[in-house]
Amino acid sequence: DGGITQSPKYLFRKEGQNVTLSCEQNLNHDAMYWYRQDPGQGLRLIYYSQIVNDFQKGDIAEGYSVSREKKESFPLTVTSAQKNPTAFYLCASISGRMNTEAFFGQGTRLTVV
């Protein structure tokens, strides 16, 4: 079955640590996205990538980093510079063709302990 897999489902981070969230897709989609969602809030774009080895900052990129070494994979690192990382993180992908839909993973809930 084609889809997007995010792991882990739950993640706990100590103060000062970097953590990496995984996102893998087997849909052969060109573009991948990372969103942050806080309770009762909409989706805010962190980073996105349209092609391998290229990515752009979204609206709230500070304290985050990404890589796109393979078309299928778009990991997100939450660095110690991100002062309020506790949130729900969602990964999405979309084909570059005009009339296609976006697909989402099931999310990773990150909590600072």
Add this chain to the structure above:
Amino acid sequence: KQEVTQIPAALSVPEGENLVLNCSFTDSAIYNLQWFRQDPGKGLTSLLLIQSSQREQTSGRLNASLDKSSGRSTLYIAASQPGDSATYLCAVKASNYQLIWGAGTKLIIKP
């Protein structure tokens, strides 16, 4: 700049009622519009995708319409059930890669 608005932010209705959720956008130059459902603590599930050339799409008890000239889309849910309780989000595809999101409508169906 494209902006997407969903009103109301929350809606509570008795089971069995038909209801309409609204999504409005400011720029009619869109590729498509997609409606999603999100259950608490879960990812987003795609419900319906309407291409810019289409007027409506149907899936079971769901019907989504699109009026580009007025910048509006509606999601109609017939014979609502408690299992329909969720947050519903709409997203406009403004280019090959750009998605613009509404903040969502939280729907509660009372048994």
